[in-house]
Amino acid sequence: MTDRKILLDDYLPPSHDIEEVALEFDLHPNKTRVRSRIVFKRARGGDLRLDGKELTLISARIDGQPIEVNPDKEGITLRADDLPERFVWEAEVEIDPGSNTSLEGLYISNGMYCTQCEAEGFRKITYYPDRPDVMAPFSVRISGDEPVMLSNGNPVARGKGWVEWQDPWPKPSYLFALVAGDLLAHSDRFTTASGRDVELNIYVRKPDIDKCAYAMDSLKRSMKWDEEEYGREYDLDLFNIVAVDDFNMGAMENKGLNIFNSSLVLASPQTATDQNYEGIESVIAHEYFHNWTGNRVTCRDWFQLCLKEGLTVFRDQSFGMDMREPNVNRIKDVMVLRAAQFPEDAGPLAHPPRPNAYVEINNFYTATVYEKGAEVVGMLRRLVGPAQYRAALDLYFDRHDGQACTIEDWLQVFEDATGRDLSQFKLWYTSAGTPELGVAEAWDGKGSYTLTLNQKTPPTPDEAEKAPRLIPVAVGLLYPDGSEAVETRVLELTKPVESFR
Numbered sequence: 472m473t474d475r476k477i478l479l480d481d482y483l484p485p486s487h488d489i490e491e492v493a494l495e496f497d498l499h500p501n502k503t504r505v506r507s508r509i510v511f512k513r514a515r516g517g518d519l520r521l522d523g524k525e526l527t528l529i530s531a532r533i534d535g536q537p538i539e540v541n542p543d544k545e546g547i548t549l550r551a552d553d554l555p556e557r558f559v560w561e562a563e564v565e566i567d568p569g570s571n572t573s574l575e576g577l578y579i580s581n582g583m584y585c586t587q588c589e590a591e592g593f594r595k596i597t598y599y600p601d602r603p604d605v606m607a608p609f610s611v612r613i614s615g616d617e618p619v620m621l622s623n624g625n626p627v628a629r630g631k632g633w634v635e636w637q638d639p640w641p642k643p644s645y646l647f648a649l650v651a652g653d654l655l656a657h658s659d660r661f662t663t664a665s666g667r668d669v670e671l672n673i674y675v676r677k678p679d680i681d682k683c684a685y686a687m688d689s690l691k692r693s694m695k696w697d698e699e700e701y702g703r704e705y706d707l708d709l710f711n712i713v714a715v716d717d718f719n720m721g722a723m724e725n726k727g728l729n730i731f732n733s734s735l736v737l738a739s740p741q742t743a744t745d746q747n748y749e750g751i752e753s754v755i756a757h758e759y760f761h762n763w764t765g766n767r768v769t770c771r772d773w774f775q776l777c778l779k780e781g782l783t784v785f786r787d788q789s790f791g792m793d794m795r796e797p798n799v800n801r802i803k804d805v806m807v808l809r810a811a812q813f814p815e816d817a818g819p820l821a822h823p824p825r826p827n828a829y830v831e832i833n834n835f836y837t838a839t840v841y842e843k844g845a846e847v848v849g850m851l852r853r854l855v856g857p858a859q860y861r862a863a864l865d866l867y868f869d870r871h872d873g874q875a876c877t878i879e880d881w882l883q884v885f886e887d888a889t890g891r892d893l894s895q896f897k898l899w900y901t902s903a904g905t906p907e908l909g910v911a912e913a914w915d916g917k918g919s920y921t922l923t924l925n926q927k928t929p930p931t932p933d934e935a936e937k938a939p940r941l942i943p944v945a946v947g948l949l950y951p952d953g954s955e956a957v958e959t960r961v962l963e964l965t966k967p968v969e970s971f972r
């Protein structure tokens with residue numbers, strides 16, 4: 472068997488859009504039933520591919536009529552000729568969360584039902600076009616014996632043994648979440664800038680209920696910071712966090728229902744170190760910030776992962792600098808970059824923040840996508856300045872709210888907000904490798920200072936010759952007593968060698 476390589480250049484928009492999704496779960500440790508009702512509408516057209524893995528199909532209908540389908544190992548193809556312009560797909564499947572050890576899809580961790588759908592886990596829950604550029608509002612009904620049963624959005628109805636959730640914001644399937652189990656909530660409230668009252672809950676197991684205070688405090692500070700620095704308010708009546716023992720991803724930004732590995736939520740003064748607290752603050756902020764950079768504006772495909780991750784890491788780093796000692800935090804972030812990303816960029820696994828081919832997307836959650844992706848956003852901010860950066864971000868949210876976007880869309884808002892041409896800057900996203908910057912100074916003793924900068928990027932396995940990057944270099948001049956002679960300005964190195972007088 473050879474693994475199929477997926478190429479950025481092969482991207483095709485979805486054949487069908489989804490107007491709405493209704494899911495019903497009958498929870499059972501080994502025989503969970505999932506009924507889906509999905510309203511499809513023809514978009515580009517062509518056959519409709521529904522991804523599905525390790526599902527037992529019980530029944531399927533189109534517009535209420537039972538149909539015969541023959542799933543292959545990875546899903547179902549519905550032929551274009553058999554599909555009306557707009558139709559309702561209904562399916563019932565059975566899944567086995569108790570035996571799901573992949574920690575993708577719906578699984579049981581220590582007696583608790585839990586999901587992980589990024590990147591391609593939703594296809595283990597039901598048949599669906601499991602790709603981020605298909606966004607839809609979801610409603611979810613969960614039936615079972617569990618005392619707490621959560622999903623995305625707001626709770627809209629409940630009775631004995633069931634609860635219904637509605638998420639009004641269109642989202643891709645990778646942001647779907649369900650949690651059910653014997654959990655307790657550490658609760659609080661937050662009032663947004665425009666006066667929306669939001670209930671906040673951190674759900675944990677009973678013995679951990681006294682260890683949530685710092686995570687809650689971090690959450691409230693994150694919500695406030697995002698309003699002040701980015702003008703981004705929270706958009707549901709409820710924000711839930713769940714701490715889970717078995718969780719691969721560290722933490723996950725599912726809409727309105729973030730799921731965390733317990734170690735990134737729980738802390739008590741008796742056992743936690745300063746480093747633990749800092750880690751909790753940073754990860755809580757990161758996942759919360761995804762509500763706008765990732766969820767409201769998402770990625771068109773997984774090649775664009777750094778669109779949400781690079782930007783959100785940059786945002787959580789900026790938050791950390793504002794909460795703590797900025798220079799110390801910056802040094803720590805650079806140390807992480809140098810320790811984790813520089814070797815990656817110098818080795819056989821070198822890849823650009825936006826790769827153009829992958830076999831398994833789970834292998835691309837890398838330091839390059841996250842940490843270098845964040846540095847590139849920071850460079851962009853350095854290049855255009857804080858005011859124009861904010862203007863570009865405002866435009867990004869205005870223009871792309873509810874959309875699945877690309878790095879091109881991201882750079883376009885900067886071009887439109889600033890009038891700059893960023894085609895050379897784009898190389899940071901599309902070409903791997905760590906440039907080496909050389910600096911030579913000359914002072915003629917009469918009042919003329921010349922700074923000569925040169926750059927060279929060593930080859931990477933995918934690219935022998937590297938074009939020069941646009942590198943912003945902030946420079947200031949000081950007198951021997953430390954006072955400022957020339958205030959800091961940003962030089963733009965665009966060629967292999969350039970002198971600035």
Ligand SMILES: [Zn+2]
Nearest residue numbers: 757761780783
């Ligand atoms: Zn993230």
